[in-house]
Amino acid sequence: MQGSTNASSRDEPPLPLLATGVAGLDDVLGGGLAPNRLYLLEGTPGAGKTTIALQFLRSGVAHGESVLYVTLSESLGELGGVARSHGWDLTGIQVRELLPSEEALDPDEQSTVFHPSELELGQTTLKVLADVDTLKPTRVVFDSLSELRLLAGTSLRYRRQILALKQFFAGRQCTVLLLDDMTASEHDLQVQSIAHAVLRLEQTNSDYGATRRRLIVTKYRGQSYRDGFHDYKIVRGGLQVFPRLVAAEHNPSLQQVKVSSGLPALDQLLGGGIERGTSTLIVGAPGTGKSSLAAQFAVAAARRGEHAALFVFDESIATLRTRCRGLGMELGPHLDSGMLTVRQIDPAELSPGEFVHELREAVTARGASVIVIDSLNGYLNAMPDERFLIVQLHELLTYLGQAGVVTLLVGAHQALIGAQMQAPVDASYLADVVVLLRYYELNGEVQQAISVVKKRGGAHERTIRSFTLSETGVHIGEPLSxxxxxLTGVPIPLDENSAPERAPR
Structure with missing residues (x-):
């Protein structure tokens, strides 16, 4: 009989997942939390545990559920302050305060939580269980386990308390979220072993800039979830989680249409233009015109009625508009029409995950077909470790390519002229097209040259052409034959009677 009952229960369809109230977290969890289970949310003080807990309960209230917040650490007034800081109120959330008194911390007066069928519960615990039986909440938050450790006195009692709580709620159709501030000297894995899922919040303080926060799901029984670390931030209105980008989850675009730069000579140099779904790296010394060339592609897209998005690390929006105006590229009308958006990025304040999230929003919400990242040097400053920059950049470019987006990356060399010019991060092997801008000396003047040194999947012109900027725009001159x-910076004129050597074809 027992065997047949278990078999039929396994055939029942699973219950819908519960929304946590944090859209990005639901994405990480594969849709949300499985109902009627016990979960552990751990993190250091200030990581945002209480905020997530309130968002979790508010989501239940929004769905007409009865919810309960059991606090052993914060008073009702403190919880109200947290809610007001986010523009919320606690309407619909039942709060039970169990703040321990001095007598409760006396070893002789310590209360314990045991299963009702085994031992008599303490008075305060009976109140909580009575509230559960009366209110019949579908969502319960316990804040926090540190106080339960103090009341238990010993690790054995503490573990029995946690097991008793799990057994008590097992048959009451209730989803329980336990908060742990990880202040214990020894990290107890017992709670992790009995929890259905474990979420950990981390925060690090860098030598300069804002605190970086990230979360990871270390365990989730029977559910597919997005593993690895995910950046998040705490703003007015709650937590915003930015799931790690996995390019393989997105279907590739099959369109291979060439996009014009708006300059016939540049299109000719590029073999007819740049294909959709490819990435182009524009590299050169500071001041050679890399940003202006990238802006040319964005403005050309806006003129065609396509949306272009610029993410600028190294200059202000006002400076960008002034510079483009001086080149005859007025950004104002395109900004007003919404065909062009400019986002100034502060690498000290924006986490890499949030930056990727904004890029994805530009593609999915605004339909951007051209994206400019200016520059990789600023992007590098947002990523303390260059190895992770390359990995994340690879995922980002793959995702944008599958979405059919033309991506332009700007990279500045560390020197002005000469053969030993290097970029702080080598992304040339990731890009489909590499455009090189160089200074060279001629007749006592500093001139600029442009060439395409790489293009995957298509022919391109191999000449080196003159490159100038003026009040009428970007100009591509004749080949410097x-x-x-x-490219060394100091060219040697060829004798008129001698023909240059050409590589065999």
Whole structure:
């Protein structure tokens, strides 16, 4: 009989997942929390545990559920202060305060929580269980386990308390969220072992800039979830979680249409233009015109009626508009029409995960077909470890390529002229197209040259052309066929009677 009952229960469809109230967290969890289970949310003080707990309960209230917040650490007034800081109220949330008194902390007066069928419960615990039986909440939060450890006195009693809580709520159709501030000297894995899922919040303080926060799901029984670390931030209105980008989850775009830069000579140099779904790296010394060239593609897209998004690390929006105006590229009308958006990025305040989230929003919400990241140097400053920058950049470019977006990356070399010019991060092997801008000396003047040194999947012109910026815009000149050594910075004029050597084809 027992065997047949278990078999039929396994055939029953699973209950719908519960929304946590944090959209990004639901994405990480594969849809939300399985109902009627016990969960552990751990993190250091200030990581946002109480905020998530309130969002979890508010989501239940929004769905017409009865919810209960049991607090052993914060008073009702303190919880109200947290809620007001986010523009919330506690309407619909039942709060039970169990703040321990001095007598309760006396070893002789310590109360314990045991299963009702085994031992008599303490008076305060009986109140909580009576509230549960009376209110019949579907969501309960216990804040926090540190106080339960103090009341238990010993690790054995503490573990029995947690097991008793799990057994008590097991048959009451209730989803329980336990908060742990991880202040114990020894990290107890007992609670992790009995919890259905474990979420950990981390925060680190860098030498400069804002605190970086990230979360990870270390365990989730029977549910597919997005593993790894995910950035999040605490703002007015609650937590915002930015799930880690996995390009393989998105279907690739099959369109291979060439996009014009708006300059016929540049299109000719690029073999007809840049294909949709490809990435182009524009590299060169500071001041060679990399940002202006990238802006040319964005403005050309806006003129075609497509949306273009610029993410600028190294200059202000006002400076960008002034510079483009001086080149005959007025950004104002395109900004007003919504065909062009500019986002100024502060790498000291924006986490890498949030930056990727904003890029995805530009594609999914605004339909951006051209994205400019100016520059990789600023992007590098947002990522303390270069290894992770390359990995994340690879995922980002793959995702944008699958979405059919033309991506332009700007990278500045560390030197102005010469053969030993290097970029702080080598992304040339990731990009589909590499455009090189160089200074060179000619007749006592500093000139600029442009060339395409790489293009996957298509032919391109291999000449080195002159490149100038003026009040009428970006100009691509004739090939510099009368010189050799232009890329070294000091070209040598060719004798008129001698033909330059060409590589065999």
């Amino acid at each position: 009368n010189f050799r050594g232009v």
